[in-house]
Amino acid sequence: MSRDEPVTLGEGKRLPRYRWWQQFSRSLFHLQLAGDDGSRQTWSVDVRPGGDADGEVRARLYLDGVHQATAKPPAAFPVPGGAIEVAVSAFGVKRSHYVTPDGSERQLSPDPSSAEGRRARLERTHPAASRAMGAASLVVLAVSLVLGIPQILEQITQIPPVAEMVGTFSSPVQLPAWANISLLVATLAASTERALRLRYNWLLDGGLFGGE
Known part of the structure; x- marks a missing residue:
């Protein structure tokens, strides 16, 4: 810690x-x-x-x-x-x-009444479904990382002072707005699911940009 x-x-x-x-x-x-x-x-x-x-x-x-x-x-x-x-x-x-x-x-x-408690109960009563949910969350976050970081870097390097220092970067990934919004929603859901199990990774769960 x-x-x-x-x-x-x-x-x-x-x-x-x-x-x-x-x-x-x-x-x-x-x-x-x-x-x-x-x-x-x-x-x-x-x-x-x-x-x-x-x-x-x-x-x-x-x-x-x-x-x-x-x-x-x-x-x-x-x-x-x-x-x-x-x-x-x-x-x-x-x-x-x-x-x-x-x-x-x-x-x-x-606590059994909490969201974490309900998620833990699902893990006890339906372990296969629980594992599938956990795996899906991991995949969503990994995909989000691969698709999202290049687009973020492109936007950062469009800022004039940054562009003057390091040049510009063109992302090989260009998603339409609806796809980025869908990816953001899926990422939030996946990170919340992992938080209910007290799972955290500095790269996958926001620490890279959140300073955690």
């Missing part, structure tokens, strides 16, 4: 109930750990990938439904035996893992 943001203490508020209309605006993950006294604890991470009311993206940590801490991703929340690391991309949460000092890690479980 990149540099973690400072963690501030929580306010003791209760974890809001997950609502059905929050499918693509809220991500919620849970982790079961043993406390110092051996009792079972439920740690939860609540993230609004699109940002809170003020536009800032924050991850909130809860213990048994009570707010403990807040940080802007990428964040690392200390918990018994390790830390919960949280990071987001332009399409959702790309990392929500419990990491121990020896380097082992495991992904937190998505």
Whole structure:
């Protein structure tokens, strides 16, 4: 992970109930750990990938439904035996893992009511369909990369200062407007599908141009 943001203490508020209309605006993950006294604890991470009311993206940590801490991703929340690391991309949460000092890690479980939880249930109940969806998303993003980058480079080199420095570039790929729009829509859908599984690649999922 990149540099973690400072963690501030929580306010003791209760974890809001997950609502059905929050499918693509809220991500919620849970982790079961043993406390110092051996009792079972439920740690939860609540993230609004699109940002809170003020536009800032924050991850909130809860213990048994009570707010403990807040940080802007990428964040690392200390918990018994390790830390919960949280990071987001332009399409959702790309990392929500419990990491121990020896380097082992495991992904937190998505809330069953969330979009991530529904996608995980599809993977359990219909593994073949799930694999097909994952493969389709990968193909769409690879095709988008191959067809999109030459056109983007051509547009960049049309900018006068850039053209003066490096010259112009003519893309061997020239798609009509409707095809580029269709490709963009397919790319957004594919990246969202991968985000629901916390799959992220800096090249395929926007990090190349998004600085992630």
